[in-house]
Amino acid sequence: MTLIDTDTELAPLEFAVTKNLAAKSPAQREEILADPGFGTSFTDHMVDICWSTRGGWHRPRVSPYGPITLDPAAAVLHYGQEIFEGIKAYRHADGSIHTFRPDQNARRLQRSARRLALPELPVAYFLQSLRELIAVDGDWVPSGADQSLYLRPFMFAKEAFLGVRPAHKVAYYLIASPAGAYFKGGAKPVSIWLSEDYARAGKGGTGAAKTGGNYAASLLPQSEAYENDCDQVVFLDQDRNVEELGGMNVVFVFKDGTLVTPQSESILEGITRDSILQLAEDRGHKVERRAVAFDEWRRGVASGDIVEVFACGTAAVVTPIGALKGRDFFDEQPSGTLALELREELTDIQYGRREDKHGWLVRLDA
Incomplete structure (x- = not known):
């Protein structure tokens, strides 16, 4: 070969x-x-x-x-x-x-x-x-x-x-x-626990690398999430900006159609995330990669500025986030259709059911 x-x-x-x-x-x-x-x-x-x-x-x-x-x-x-x-x-x-x-x-x-x-x-x-x-x-x-x-x-x-x-x-x-399916029940909305005592990575650390230590650091807070009846855990950085989940990136959909995803030197660059964002841009959506304060997330949901929140990664592909839970709060997350539409489009490309306009697929058995 x-x-x-x-x-x-x-x-x-x-x-x-x-x-x-x-x-x-x-x-x-x-x-x-x-x-x-x-x-x-x-x-x-x-x-x-x-x-x-x-x-x-x-x-x-x-x-x-x-x-x-x-x-x-x-x-x-x-x-x-x-x-x-x-x-x-x-x-x-x-x-x-x-x-x-x-x-x-x-x-x-x-x-x-x-x-x-x-x-x-x-x-x-x-x-x-x-x-x-x-x-x-x-x-x-x-x-x-x-x-x-x-x-x-x-x-x-x-x-x-x-x-x-x-x-x-x-x-x-x-x-x-x-x-x-990575999650039991497929692409149904998942619940997220806010980790306030633990950090996944830090400035100058290994957060942008896909190394086992980052995931080992997430296991204890992930267990905390399970104890609080949540499916996944979300981490913040030292400035209380949103980073990522234990194993997935986060994307916020704003009411003007803009998709925003957290970006910093301690976040793993997601290939599924970048592909989803490209498909959104193909549809005419504006995409921003920037710091997202945790307070901006909560305020945006409360005011209606954020109309949808979802997680994405290789294993789970795209999963809507249905609830955000912390020690003293429980925020239902707004539901929309864009996440699942983008998931369907991406998986259709991956399984050969839709045209691969970006040349992303590589045949392995030829």
């Missing part, structure tokens, strides 16, 4: 492929695909590529899915030098398999790597890893409504060394999991 990086011409990697002799039978696989849930079942194979300061990217492999052997002194276990991505593969009506804007995921992985002092995987190698996995596990891409194959690329420091410095040996892996 020959792939050319959009920045630099690279020869394709030569992957060694070892088939999984204990792979699921077609009947077992179909039983899983009938109700895949989210992130609980995995395909039969995985991809891995090694990196070292001496050898660069080397030893690309497709091998049976299974445990990873790590030295107890591996740097990732002690210093959290780790990043990941989330991307989906979609089955189209003609049986072909496509993914959505993978170059953007590849470049975000590079930005995350830069921040975590990890090597930057070339875009061409990222794309080739997706194709190599689909070549052996393409049958795992489901065809049911709102179903997809969730692809999880990740990279971590594997050097056995307890000194505090960037690791000299790193591993890149790609695994995949058949997925249904």
Whole structure:
């Protein structure tokens, strides 16, 4: 498979492929695909590529899915030098398999790597890893409504060394999991809990990188959200501006049709969010990326200036926000139609039901 990086011409990697002799039978696989849930079942194979300061990217492999052997002194276990991505593969009506804007995921992985002092995987190698996995596990891409194959690329420091410095040996892996709806009940409005005691990230921190530590920091406040009968948690920065949810970006729709999304150096740039905003602009909506004070959110809802609020991300796509809850308040959020209209438009493009005017789709099985 020959792939050319959009920045630099690279020869394709030569992957060694070892088939999984204990792979699921077609009947077992179909039983899983009938109700895949989210992130609980995995395909039969995985991809891995090694990196070292001496050898660069080397030893690309497709091998049976299974445990990873790590030295107890591996740097990732002690210093959290780790990043990941989330991307989906979609089955189209003609049986072909496509993914959505993978170059953007590849470049975000590079930005995350830069921040975590990890090597930057070339875009061409990222794309080739997706194709190599689909070549052996393409049958795992489901065809049911709102179903997809969730692809999880990740990279971590594997050097056995307890000194505090960037690791000299790193591993890149790609695994995949058949997925249904992220939230039970699909795209129904969710309730959001305001985290007032905890921060997801800070100025100069790793908030703009997709690294596990950011999500680990969100788990305790997420548990607090569950304890208060909420589905998700929203974080504020030190100036009480809205940042993002535990795993999704936030978008506000104003009564004049303007869409506003919070932006700062500590917010992860969302590929789904940017795609949704592009589709809104295509419809003639004005889009703003700026700081949004928490008080502006509450005042806007109370006055009617904000007519809709929704969250978006790779896993959940688009989800309306129906309620915002804090220790001493409960604000119902206004309902509208734009979020679900944009969700339908985006998913129609992803599943090949609508014209891809922006050239976002990339076929993986050809």
